[in-house]
Amino acid sequence: MYVAVKGGERAIEAAHEWLAEARRGDPAVPELSVEQIEQQLQLACDRVMGEGSCYDRELAALAIKQARGDLVEAAFLLRAYRTTLERFGYSTPVDTGAMVVKRRVSATYKDLPGGQVLGPTFDYAHRILDFKLLAEGAPATDATEAETDEVSPAMPRVSDILDDEGLIQTEAPDALDASVGDLTREPLLFPCGRDLRLQNLARGDEGFLLGLGYASQRGFGVTHPFVGELRMGEVTVELVPEELGFAIELGEIELTECQMVNQFKGTAKEPPQFTRGYGLVFGHAERRAMAMALVDRALRAAELGEEVGAPSQDAEFVLSHSDSVQATGFVEHLKLPHHVDFQGELEIIRRLREEHAQATRVGRDTAA
Amino acid sequence: MGVLARAEPTALDQLWLEHGGDATFTPARATQTGLVMVRGRAGGTGQRFNVGEMTVTRAAMTAATGHVGLAYVRGRDKRHAEMAARFDALLQDPQQRPNLLAKVIEPLAAAQARRRQQVETKAATTRVEFFTVARGE
Incomplete structure (x- = not known):
C-alpha cells in the first residue's frame, strides 16, 4: 500500500533544477531544437507517437526533448497531454x-x-559505424531529384x-452498426x-x-x-x-x-x-x-x-x-516512499523472528 | 476541404492576401484543438479497430455574406484551420466560387499532386528486382 507523504519541497525543487541543467548538458554545445528532433530523430518520434497513442510529430519531439531522450517517459508525457483535449470523433477506417x-x-x-x-x-546496410557522421560539418547529402515520367x-x-x-x-468487414471497442x-x-x-x-x-x-x-x-x-x-x-x-x-x-x-x-x-x-x-x-x-x-x-x-x-x-505507460507507472512507483508500509513489514518480520527463536530454544531444551 | 487541410499554412496565408479580399469574418465558434481517433481495419479490409488518436484543429468562420465556412485540419495550427474555414465560406458564395477554384484550390491541388508525384518517383528509384538463383541442372 502506498501512503501519501508530505515535505521535501525545497529538495524537490532543487532536484528539478538540476534535472533542467542535466537536460541542457554542456552549455558550450548548441542546444537541440524541437524541430531538429522532429526532423533528424524521426524514428524516435514515431515510437513516442505510437506508444503515446497520439499522432503529432512536433509534440513527440517536444516530449523527447523534455524527457532527455527517455522514450518511455516521452510516451507518458504525450499520453498525459492527450487527456487535456476533447475528442472530435472517430475517423472512417483508413485505406x-x-x-x-x-x-x-x-x-x-x-x-x-x-x-x-x-x-x-536500414536493410542491406552493413551496420558499420559511419564516422563521416561524427566529423563536424559533414556536408548534407544531395536530395536526388529523380525525374521520370513513369506512372506509378x-x-x-x-x-x-x-x-x-x-x-x-x-x-471481412464488420457490420456498420457493430460497436468498436x-x-x-x-x-x-x-x-x-x-x-x-x-x-x-x-x-x-x-x-x-x-x-x-x-x-x-x-x-x-x-x-x-x-x-x-x-x-x-x-x-x-x-x-x-x-x-x-x-x-x-x-x-x-x-x-x-x-x-x-x-x-x-x-x-x-x-x-x-x-x-x-x-x-x-x-x-x-x-x-x-x-x-x-x-x-x-x-x-x-x-x-x-x-x-x-x-x-x-x-x-x-x-x-x-x-502498455509501457502502465508498466512503467507500476514498476517505478516502487521507488516512491513506502515508509509506513515497510514499517508494518518490519514489525511482522521481527515478530516472526522472535517466534522462530523461541521455537528453536524450546526445541533445544527438549532435546537436552 | 481536403485541399485546404493539406495546404501549407504559409501558402494559405499568401493566397489569402492575394485572393481573400477584404471580407470580414466572425468566428462561428471558438477555434479548438482536439483529437480524432484514427481507425483501421484488421488485415486492411476486415474488422474495424482504433489505431490511436491524432491532433486535429477545427474552426468555423462566418462571412459577412452569412456563409459559414468550416475546417478540420491535422495538427494544432489554429491559424491554418481559420484560414481554411474562411476560404470554405467564400467558396460557398456562387459569385466568388469559380475564381477561387481557379486561383486557389487548383494551384494548391496541383502542388499537392506534384509533392505526391515526387514521393512516388523517389520510391521508384528504390524499386528492386530480386532474382532466385537456382542450383544444379
Missing part, C-alpha cells in the same frame, strides 16, 4: 491499399504488381492477391475481441511486443510466419463531422502496415488455408508493426482451435502487460 507508398516489400512473392520498393531502409503502378495488398485465390482466410473509453475486460486486442497492441511497448513475437517464432507458440507484405507511406484520414454529415479529409499521416501470413491446417468445416496476423502502427516503425502482427496471430490461437500454452497466446497476460 492502406490507397497508401502513397514509400516502402513496400514482400517476402512471399518475388514479382508482384507494383514491385518491391525498398524505400529509406497500383500497389494492391499482397493479402488481397492471395484472397482472390481463396488461399488465405478472408478479412475503445480502450481510452472503457477498461480492458477479458475475453476481449480482436478490435480491442489490435488497439492494445498498436500502442504496446515495442520491446515487450518484440520479445513476445520473437518467442513465438522460436517455438513458444505455433507460428511459422512469412511477411506477406510490409508497407510504409502516407494515408489520408477522413472524418465525418456531425455538423456536416459527410466525410472530409483532415490530411495525411504516415503509417506502417505488416501482413503476416501463417499456416493453418484447416478444420472439419474449413479447408487448409493461410491465416493472418496484422500490424498497423503510426509512423515508420517496421519492427513494431511486425512484432504486432506476430502477436496478433499468436493471440488468435484459441479462435482457430489451436492449443494455447505459450505466453504470447495468452490474451490476459499479453494485453495486461503490454
